[in-house]
Amino acid sequence: MKSWHWLAVVLLTFSGEPAYAYLDPGTGSMLLQVILGGVAAVAVAIKLFWYKIRAAVGLSKKPDVEDETG
Amino acid sequence: MKPAEVNSADSFSVEAGSFRDRDGRIYRSGDRIIRGVSQLALDEFQKLQSTRFYTNFLDKGQLVESRILPSDQVPLSEDLQQQWAGFLEHSLVPVISYPYEWTFGMLRDAALLQLDLIEAAIKEGMTLKDATPYNVQFVSGRPVFIDIPSFETLPAGAPWAGYRQFCEMFLFPLMLQAYKGIHFQPFMRAGIDGVGIQTATRLFGFRDRFRSGVLTHVWLQAKLDSRYGSTSQNVRSELKSAGFNKEMILANIRKMRKLLSKLSWQGDGSEWGSYEEFHNYSEDDHLLKESFIEECVAASEANLVWDIGCNTGQFSKIAAKNARQVVAMDLDHFAVERLNREIKAEGVDNILTLVQNVADPSPNWGWRNSERTDLNTRARPDLVLCLALIHHVVISANIPLEEFIGWLADASDQLVMEYVSRSDDKVEALLRNKEDKYSDYSRQNLERTLERHYGIVRQLSLESGNRFLYWCRKTDSSI
Numbered sequence: 001m002k003s004w005h006w007l008a009v010v011l012l013t014f015s016g017e018p019a020y021a022y023l024d025p026g027t028g029s030m031l032l033q034v035i036l037g038g039v040a041a042v043a044v045a046i047k048l049f050w051y052k053i054r055a056a057v058g059l060s061k062k063p064d065v066e067d068e069t070g
Numbered sequence: 071m072k073p074a075e076v077n078s079a080d081s082f083s084v085e086a087g088s089f090r091d092r093d094g095r096i097y098r099s100g101d102r103i104i105r106g107v108s109q110l111a112l113d114e115f116q117k118l119q120s121t122r123f124y125t126n127f128l129d130k131g132q133l134v135e136s137r138i139l140p141s142d143q144v145p146l147s148e149d150l151q152q153q154w155a156g157f158l159e160h161s162l163v164p165v166i167s168y169p170y171e172w173t174f175g176m177l178r179d180a181a182l183l184q185l186d187l188i189e190a191a192i193k194e195g196m197t198l199k200d201a202t203p204y205n206v207q208f209v210s211g212r213p214v215f216i217d218i219p220s221f222e223t224l225p226a227g228a229p230w231a232g233y234r235q236f237c238e239m240f241l242f243p244l245m246l247q248a249y250k251g252i253h254f255q256p257f258m259r260a261g262i263d264g265v266g267i268q269t270a271t272r273l274f275g276f277r278d279r280f281r282s283g284v285l286t287h288v289w290l291q292a293k294l295d296s297r298y299g300s301t302s303q304n305v306r307s308e309l310k311s312a313g314f315n316k317e318m319i320l321a322n323i324r325k326m327r328k329l330l331s332k333l334s335w336q337g338d339g340s341e342w343g344s345y346e347e348f349h350n351y352s353e354d355d356h357l358l359k360e361s362f363i364e365e366c367v368a369a370s371e372a373n374l375v376w377d378i379g380c381n382t383g384q385f386s387k388i389a390a391k392n393a394r395q396v397v398a399m400d401l402d403h404f405a406v407e408r409l410n411r412e413i414k415a416e417g418v419d420n421i422l423t424l425v426q427n428v429a430d431p432s433p434n435w436g437w438r439n440s441e442r443t444d445l446n447t448r449a450r451p452d453l454v455l456c457l458a459l460i461h462h463v464v465i466s467a468n469i470p471l472e473e474f475i476g477w478l479a480d481a482s483d484q485l486v487m488e489y490v491s492r493s494d495d496k497v498e499a500l501l502r503n504k505e506d507k508y509s510d511y512s513r514q515n516l517e518r519t520l521e522r523h524y525g526i527v528r529q530l531s532l533e534s535g536n537r538f539l540y541w542c543r544k545t546d547s548s549i
Contacts, residue, residue: 029291031305033318042312047311
């Protein structure tokens with residue numbers, strides 16, 4: 001188990017409980033693939049995290065949205 | 071496994087399990103398997119044919135053989151021909167089986183094939199759009215991938231689309247068996263989508279989080295699933311903009327393969343015990359029984375034989391010498407697992423091993439109760455071997471003898487039955503702590519019932535005086 005995985009575990013242990021809405025079953029599993037994607041994926045994770053911070057403080061420049069919404 | 075030669079046929083049926091993919095549909099015309107495909111699926115197939123990995127896996131017999139059918143050779147109605155852009159023909163799988171009938175080792179072999187295929191595909195710019203064990207079948211003792219339209223071009227920056235499904239239908243069931251000793255088949259039969267992430271996270275306790283793969287694939291995935299399942303953001307495009315690429319999928323797949331190869335299951339003590347003391351009769355009787363079965367199977371001219379309650383599979387192997395295909399079944403998962411390991415090691419290629427309880431057999435279920443079918447619909451046998459099983463069915467499972475013989479007669483036109491008499495110590499053991507309400511369990515009643523459905527062609531009493539063998543065949547008047 002890499003320290004990187006443990007960081008994700010710690011963050012998620014204190015994260016909120018599910019919001020029951022229209023659940024898209026793929027989303028969480030897609031995000032997990034960044035955590036499982038090895039060293040190369042660390043940069044991707046930081047970028048994703050950065051988007052989330054910007055979104056949280058209202059500075060979000062929407063990432064490229066494609067036709068397909070998954 | 072060559073596709074059948076073309077001949078004109080005008081009757082065909084739609085395979086009930088193939089409706090989910092909007093880009094294709096399977097039709098069966100006699101022994102031919104025809105798939106109607108959309109233009110998109112046809113283009114992807116042509117691209118697939120040009121890859122190196124497609125040829126490699128085909129050569130190894132791990133992909134079903136497929137070809138594009140010229141339009142004048144499609145044995146389907148005009149209406150259907152108009153519906154699809156093109157048609158593929160696949161070679162026929164002798165017996166279709168389902169993951170809830172497989173053993174641990176079979177499910178793992180299918181999982182490893184799935185990983186090998188996606189890894190090879192990704193390296194050549196393609197991918198598998200799903201990851202379901204129903205896309206894998208066992209032919210000649212080996213897993214073969216049959217759902218050719220699952221291969222598609224890998225979109226840039228896309229994650230592994232089948233990752234979650236792979237976990238729910240391969241990884242979690244295998245981990246349940248390996249880590250907890252919980253048989254996975256009932257879960258796979260209870261839900262068409264396997265063991266869901268939220269179910270898995272409840273099945274694995276706190277201590278299990280320290281076992282390989284549980285913390286990440288089960289617990290973390292369940293957490294992320296709850297946390298981000300309702301996100302309004304387009305995670306797919308965020309991943310792409312953040313630079314997600316195929317190297318990350320490959321890293322995940324390599325780790326997954328390592329995890330799977332570490333998972334093992336060696337049964338539990340009780341099952342080993344029953345194996346060691348399999349038969350309680352003399353060596354002479356054993357030889358007599360073997361030659362009776364060998365002669366009957368040969369004389370029956372059966373193509374497909376079921377051996378129900380196969381235990382060690384020694385009679386399945388005898389049958390396999392004289393029939394084209396044997397399906398060896400037992401409710402004891404570990405007995406079937408052992409047999410599967412043996413036939414793989416020995417290179418026996420015409421026995422399909424399945425975990426199956428005749429008192430609670432695979433049902434018709436799924437969408438409209440026809441997506442997955444019972445075994446008789448998939449592989450009607452020409453002969454059933456039912457050796458030293460009837461006392462378990464009648465006495466342990468409480469199924470009346472007449473009912474059981476009626477079911478056997480519905481299943482097949484021929485039967486080889488071994489009756490174990492009440493004075494045999496195996497039967498005595500079953501009755502020891504039970505009130506004996508089984509007046510139907512007698513040789514006289516058995517013979518009378520057999521004769522109602524079949525003619526008895528040949529019979530043999532073993533020298534112990536406790537075991538009787540019958541070869542029965544439906545006569546013109548009994549059919």
